[in-house]
Amino acid sequence: MVVAAGSGVRLGAVRAGRPVPKALVEVDGRPMVTHAVEGxxxxxxxxxxxxxxREHREEFAALLPAGVTLVVGGDTRTASVRNALAxxxxxxxxVLVHDxxxxxxxxxxxxxxxxxxAGGARAVVPVLxxxxxxxxxxxxxxVTGEVARAALRRVQTPQGFDRGTLLAAYARVTDGGPGFTDDASVVRAAGVPVHTVAGDELAAKITVPHDLQRVVRPAVQA
Structure with missing residues (x-):
């Protein structure tokens, strides 16, 4: 599942005087969502x-490969993932969930x-x-203090889950519940351990305009 329903307010892209969803903003000459799906x-x-x-569904459909399924996202990331998970x-x-x-x-x-x-983990996230x-x-x-870095990690996507585990975790979540920032936090709230694997600096997230200059397609992906 690819979450692409965000408005991209912090990125601030505009087309014909109207905001452009973040996933449709071009990087290296093509919309972000196209790169993510093809990857x-x-x-x-x-x-x-x-x-x-909802209002950009036809534009997404024209950009993405045949066979990709589109669903209307929600007002929050959690709502969008729930719609896709259905x-x-x-x-x-x-099941993988990717930004x-x-x-x-x-x-x-x-x-x-x-x-x-495949080795038996029920929930896995890439980290740096x-x-x-x-x-x-x-x-x-x-500044009131420093935080020891040794145990800290930056979480990336795609985050992977046993299908039944993710379905059960989302069944516990209500729209009025806590504001989860990713899917691993939803699963952890259900008491499921989350394992980690090595991430990659190339998987950096684009959030603000400066990121468009910082994140570039690698010459060779492996």
Whole structure:
């Protein structure tokens, strides 16, 4: 599943005076969502479901490969994933949830997540270490302490799950519940351990305009 229904307010892209959904913003000459979906297909993913904004559904359909299923996303990431998950409820095999805003995630990251699931993990996320000094600040913006980095990790996507585990975890979530920031947090709230594999700097997320200059397609993906 690819989450592509975000408005991209922080990215601030505009077309004809109207905001452009983040997933439709071009990077390296093509929309982010196109890169993200094709990356999953290149990594061997069989079926892809994309959650998109209702008013842009036709535009997404024209951009994506035949066979990709589109669903209307929700007002939150959690709602969008729930809508996409409804299309994946049947069948066997693992489920991956990926951000369209990570257009150049290497296939090797996908393979590591899938390998961990095949090895028996019920939930897996790719991660990278935190390399910057990390501090705690108060309401006035003053530093009150430092956070030890050794145990900290930056979480990326695709996040992988046993299908039944993810379905059960989302069945526990209500629209008025906590504001989960990713799918691993939904599963953890259900008491399921989340395992990690190595991520990749190429899987960086595009959030603000500067990221469009920083994130570029690698010469060779592996």
């Amino acid at each position: 999953l297909l290149a990594a061997g993913v069989d079926d892809v479901v994309v959650a998109v904004p 299309q994946c409820a049947d069948g066997d095999g693992p 369209a805003a990570r257009p150049f995630t290497p296939p090797a990251v996908v393979h590591r997540v899938l390998a961990a699931l 270490p935190v390399v910057d000094t990390t501090v705690v600040v108060d309401d006035d913006g003053q």
